[in-house]
Amino acid sequence: xxxxxxxxxxxxALAQRIIKRYPEGKQKSALLPLLHLAQMEFDGWLSAPAxxxxxxxxxIQPIEVYEVASFYTMFNLKPAGKCLIEVCRTGPCWLLxxxxxxxxxxxxxxxxxxxxxxxxxFTLKTxxxxxxxxTAPIIQVGETYHENMTCEKVDEMxxxxxxxxxxxxxxxxxxxxxxxx
Ligand code: FES
Numbered sequence: 810x811x812x813x814x815x816x817x818x819x820x821x822a823l824a825q826r827i828i829k830r831y832p833e834g835k836q837k838s839a840l841l842p843l844l845h846l847a848q849m850e851f852d853g854w855l856s857a858p859a860x861x862x863x864x865x866x867x868x869i870q871p872i873e874v875y876e877v878a879s880f881y882t883m884f885n886l887k888p889a890g891k892c893l894i895e896v897c898r899t900g901p902c903w904l905l906x907x908x909x910x911x912x913x914x915x916x917x918x919x920x921x922x923x924x925x926x927x928x929x930x931f932t933l934k935t936x937x938x939x940x941x942x943x944t945a946p947i948i949q950v951g952e953t954y955h956e957n958m959t960c961e962k963v964d965e966m967x968x969x970x971x972x973x974x975x976x977x978x979x980x981x982x983x984x985x986x987x988x989x990x
Contacts, residue, residue: 814862820850824866836867840877843867844884845980853893853976854885882936883979890925890932891976895949899938902946906959910946911935913960917967930971951977 816824824843831838843863844855851859860874867874878884885893896902896911911922914933918926925932941947944956948966955966970977 812858814851814856814858816846816850816862820846828867837869837873840867840869840874841881842980844874844878845978848884849978849980853889853891853978854887882934885932888925888929890930891974892930892950892970893932893934893977895934895936895939897937897939897941897945897947897949898935899942901942902938905945907935907946910948910958910960910963913963914967917964930974931967951979953977 815821824839824846827842827846828836828839840863843866844860847859847863848855855878857871857875860878861871864871864874879886894914896907896914898907898911911933915921918931918933920926920931920933922933922935936949939947939949939954941954941956946958948955948958948963950966950970955962958966
């Protein structure tokens, strides 16, 4: 049976509150937060049916959602591990060892960049500047920035995430709730 893409009641209520921030006819402006909600709710990635569901909530065409989701690297268009490891590959991070860190993670997890470990725990990705160049090299995992990274610190980070086994997301519902009145 195919999976049904529908938000939980709590997430749907949150989505409706976000949509109401915008004037009538401008609901499309809520697209980015709704895509974050969808990625959080639907196992860390945006399948075509998940994006179609977001389009139906905003009363826009699915293609309008696909265009936006495929533009931003923070949206995953294929299944991702519970921990998406995003290593910054821009100049300052690269000069301070990001390349060695990527190679180290690839060896440690036995995957290549863009791949997911067979247990579904980790996906490795490289991304452009994460705006924390002063503490390069940087790795982002969900909402957490790991700064001044070294291969030793990567080992500790991986062990920690593996032992917790939780899904890490870029977007936490609690932040949206905190901004509501
Ligand atoms: S270059 Fe890596 S955070 Fe800016």
